[in-house]
Amino acid sequence: MSEKLTSPARAGEVETRSVEGEGDRVGTYAKMLRADPITLTRRYAATSPARRAGEVLLPWLLALAVAVVLPWLFYDFHHARHSGFALSMFSQMGMMIIFALSFNMLMGQAGLLSFCHSVLFGFGGYSTVHFLDSAGAGNLPVPMELMPLLAGFSGLGLAIAVGYVASKQRSTAFAMITLGIVQLVTTAATMFHHFFGGEGGIKTDREIGISLFGLEYAKSIEVYYLIVAWMMIAAIAMYYHTGTPLGRMANACRDNHERAQFVGYDPRMVRFLQFALSGFFAGIGGGLFAITYEIVTFDAVAAPLAANALLMAYIGGATTFVGPVLGAVLITAMQSGVSLMSNSWLIYVGVLFIAMVTFAPAGLTGIVLAHAPIARAGMLRRLLVPYLRMVVPALLVLLGFVGLVELSSFLTIGAAQGKQLALFGHSLAITSTTPWLVSLICLGGGGYWLSREATRFRSVWDDLSAGLRTASAAR
Amino acid sequence: MQIGLISLLDGLVYGMLLFMLASGLTLILSMMGVLNFAHASIYMLGAYFAYQIGRWVGFWPAFVLAPVLCGLIGAAIEVWGLRRVHHNGHIAELLFTFGLVFIIGRAVQMAWGMLPMPYRVPAGLDFPLFSLYGENFPAYRGFMLLVSAGMLCATWLLLKKTRIGLIIQASLTHPGMVSALGHNVPRVFTIVFAGGSFLAGLAGVIAGNYLTTESGMADAMGPIVFVVVIFGGLGSLAGCFIASILMGMVQTFSVVIDYSFADLVKPLGITLTANNLLGEILTIPVSRIGPLVPYALLILILLFRPRGLLGTRET
Numbered sequence: 001m002s003e004k005l006t007s008p009a010r011a012g013e014v015e016t017r018s019v020e021g022e023g024d025r026v027g028t029y030a031k032m033l034r035a036d037p038i039t040l041t042r043r044y045a046a047t048s049p050a051r052r053a054g055e056v057l058l059p060w061l062l063a064l065a066v067a068v069v070l071p072w073l074f075y076d077f078h079h080a081r082h083s084g085f086a087l088s089m090f091s092q093m094g095m096m097i098i099f100a101l102s103f104n105m106l107m108g109q110a111g112l113l114s115f116c117h118s119v120l121f122g123f124g125g126y127s128t129v130h131f132l133d134s135a136g137a138g139n140l141p142v143p144m145e146l147m148p149l150l151a152g153f154s155g156l157g158l159a160i161a162v163g164y165v166a167s168k169q170r171s172t173a174f175a176m177i178t179l180g181i182v183q184l185v186t187t188a189a190t191m192f193h194h195f196f197g198g199e200g201g202i203k204t205d206r207e208i209g210i211s212l213f214g215l216e217y218a219k220s221i222e223v224y225y226l227i228v229a230w231m232m233i234a235a236i237a238m239y240y241h242t243g244t245p246l247g248r249m250a251n252a253c254r255d256n257h258e259r260a261q262f263v264g265y266d267p268r269m270v271r272f273l274q275f276a277l278s279g280f281f282a283g284i285g286g287g288l289f290a291i292t293y294e295i296v297t298f299d300a301v302a303a304p305l306a307a308n309a310l311l312m313a314y315i316g317g318a319t320t321f322v323g324p325v326l327g328a329v330l331i332t333a334m335q336s337g338v339s340l341m342s343n344s345w346l347i348y349v350g351v352l353f354i355a356m357v358t359f360a361p362a363g364l365t366g367i368v369l370a371h372a373p374i375a376r377a378g379m380l381r382r383l384l385v386p387y388l389r390m391v392v393p394a395l396l397v398l399l400g401f402v403g404l405v406e407l408s409s410f411l412t413i414g415a416a417q418g419k420q421l422a423l424f425g426h427s428l429a430i431t432s433t434t435p436w437l438v439s440l441i442c443l444g445g446g447g448y449w450l451s452r453e454a455t456r457f458r459s460v461w462d463d464l465s466a467g468l469r470t471a472s473a474a475r
Numbered sequence: 476m477q478i479g480l481i482s483l484l485d486g487l488v489y490g491m492l493l494f495m496l497a498s499g500l501t502l503i504l505s506m507m508g509v510l511n512f513a514h515a516s517i518y519m520l521g522a523y524f525a526y527q528i529g530r531w532v533g534f535w536p537a538f539v540l541a542p543v544l545c546g547l548i549g550a551a552i553e554v555w556g557l558r559r560v561h562h563n564g565h566i567a568e569l570l571f572t573f574g575l576v577f578i579i580g581r582a583v584q585m586a587w588g589m590l591p592m593p594y595r596v597p598a599g600l601d602f603p604l605f606s607l608y609g610e611n612f613p614a615y616r617g618f619m620l621l622v623s624a625g626m627l628c629a630t631w632l633l634l635k636k637t638r639i640g641l642i643i644q645a646s647l648t649h650p651g652m653v654s655a656l657g658h659n660v661p662r663v664f665t666i667v668f669a670g671g672s673f674l675a676g677l678a679g680v681i682a683g684n685y686l687t688t689e690s691g692m693a694d695a696m697g698p699i700v701f702v703v704v705i706f707g708g709l710g711s712l713a714g715c716f717i718a719s720i721l722m723g724m725v726q727t728f729s730v731v732i733d734y735s736f737a738d739l740v741k742p743l744g745i746t747l748t749a750n751n752l753l754g755e756i757l758t759i760p761v762s763r764i765g766p767l768v769p770y771a772l773l774i775l776i777l778l779f780r781p782r783g784l785l786g787t788r789e790t
Contacts, residue, residue: 350577
């Protein structure tokens with residue numbers, strides 16, 4: 001098996017063959033391949049090595065620079081301290097990026113929908129608490145900087161055990177098994193006091209006094225940079241994993257596992273290895289979680305966290321590498337921001353999610369990528385006016401919908417909490433008909449208007465793509 | 476012994492309740508390939524609807540209306556939702572129902588608030604049916620048993636003895652052929668989805684006052700129903716039935732067993748102490764790890780019989 005997986009020529013063979021081949025499914029695969037940054041990198045392989053290195057390194061350096069600078073944009077120079085809210089949000093984003101990327105190793109790359117990814121993450125967290133405890137007691141001479149690596153190995157270990165069971169199945173059955181596993185572990189975590197600490201979870205102290213760089217990790221900014229460092233390492237490793245024969249075979253098994261089997265690979269082995277590796281990265285994320293919060297409870301293994309990973313990967317776009325990163329940033333920002341403002345945060349998530357599943361199954365990055373051929377032909381201009389025409393009705397629909405949701409939310413939950421709906425400082429009477437009527441009209445009228453504009457947009461879009469197709473066929 | 480008999484009846488009641496939920500889920504899953512996450516949410520809606528309608532017009536009209544309402548909602552979900560995402564594949568359909576869970580869960584909280592509802596057993600059924608060794612068996616549990624048994628018979632008759640049942644059965648295994656013979660397979664899907672939602676709603680109506688009607692009831696029931704479906708095996712209602720009863724029994728009986736693994740090996744002269752995780756697992760009494768047992772069983776069956784108890788195929 002391992003011999004087969006280390007033969008890139010063979011993996012390449014499968015991929016080209018299936019691209020030429022049959023039907024719809026392979027068509028989408030081909031599309032994904034075209035969008036794949038690795039293929040782009042290969043295309044540039046003909047250019048000079050220096051330029052090539054630049055092309056490869058630039059996005060990473062850019063990402064690193066943004067991550068390093070970001071907390072300083074929110075620095076409070078008045079009091080000479082970092083904004084706690086911003087810093088904790090960015091730290092959370094860092095872990096969630098690792099978590100979502102490792103989740104996408106399963107969903108996007110291998111087509112496996114895992115609901116027990118939180119188990120691997122949380123197990124990394126629980127183990128790290130124990131590692132930190134024994135390091136603090138002087139029994140484990142491991143510097144803080146390498147703790148996430150240990151967490152990764154614990155994640156890997158659990159993923160090997162869980163993956164052995166789960167990888168027996170694929171598709172829906174796989175999802176169901178993972179669902180069983182997450183319930184099992186969550187229930188166990190609330191029940192057993194050794195290792196898991198029962199309902200209250202386990203606490204630790206991250207100031208273990210062992211560091212490669214002599215850092216104390218008493219300040220959250222130090223922890224943030226530790227997260228950034230591990231986020232970059234993990235992201236780069238996962239990115240290069242997509243180009244390895246194993247990563248490629250995971251794609252092949254996702255698109256046509258029978259065919260992969262015929263060529264001589266064992267799809268179960270591919271699933272198993274992919275699962276184990278994703279467990280490693282999820283464990284790193286969990287380790288950083290434990291280091292940041294210094295407490296791990298059963299929430300870190302429970303299903304809602306796995307659902308979060310799913311949301312991030314799907315909304316960002318599971319078919320691209322950057323999709324989950326975008327999703328993690330977006331969802332974490334929304335969770336920190338919107339959930340503070342609104343009681344109905346989950347409704348918005350649900351509606352956004354359903355809208356994405358229905359209208360943009362390739363996620364946000366998928367939407368962007370769909371514009372690539374048109375942009376290459378230099379005809380993006382022609383979409384500008386149809387897009388602009390949709391802005392006002394879309395805003396109306398949004399306003400009407402948010403209005404209705406908030407009004408009804410304040411009618412029940414808000415009333416129970418003794419809150420009052422206020423808009424621009426004026427409190428609104430939620431029992432009067434005016435706000436309800438306005439919201440309804442916005443939603444109804446805006447919806448009708450939007451559907452007309454959307455039809456218009458679609459006809460322009462179809463014209464453009466049809467034109468591009470004939471142009472490329474003529475060439 | 477007296478504990479045994481009452482537990483047996485309770486286990487049966489709970490198992491039949493599980494079957495009501497799981498049968499709809501397994502039909503939807505085997506036929507359409509959709510793992511319907513919103514199934515337990517529909518069950519919750521059934522309970523809330525029954526409470527609300529019951530407050531307006533009484534329990535008995537609610538007993539009929541609430542499941543019908545749930546069935547209609549199910550049909551709407553299938554026609555306007557799932558059918559649209561169908562061309563994006565099974566995972567997209569699954570994710571669609573997953574989004575619905577958020578929306579329904581939060582919408583219920585918005586409409587009825589976060590607190591449990593005072594949804595009570597109707598006065599006409601609120602008396603002890605009989606006594607066993609000094610313990611009362613409430614009439615309402617007997618009623619639940621009656622309803623679920625009636626539902627079981629009705630479903631069985633519908634599937635085995637009617638024309639539509641025949642078409643449904645055929646669509647389970649050979650959708651292409653059924654379609655080629657001129658039947659409207661998408662409509663069969665809608666009917667199955669609506670039927671499954673009807674059953675889930677009915678389960679909610681009769682379970683809402685037996686358990687509690689609160690916004691967490693979907694999350695409490697959802698995972699265990701999935702366990703039943705996988706345990707029973709896909710495409711098999713009989714397997715689903717056996718698994719439901721088994722899980723019902725396991726859940727009720729594990730509460731009354733006060734022994735642990737350590738007690739089992741004590742006669743052999745081995746004494747275990749709870750000073751580490753393994754020791755704790757081995758010394759904890761079964762009554763405390765009751766909620767774990769179904770999931771442990773699930774993993775066991777997947778290890779030794781991946782297609783489930785009576786499953787006819789792998790997914």
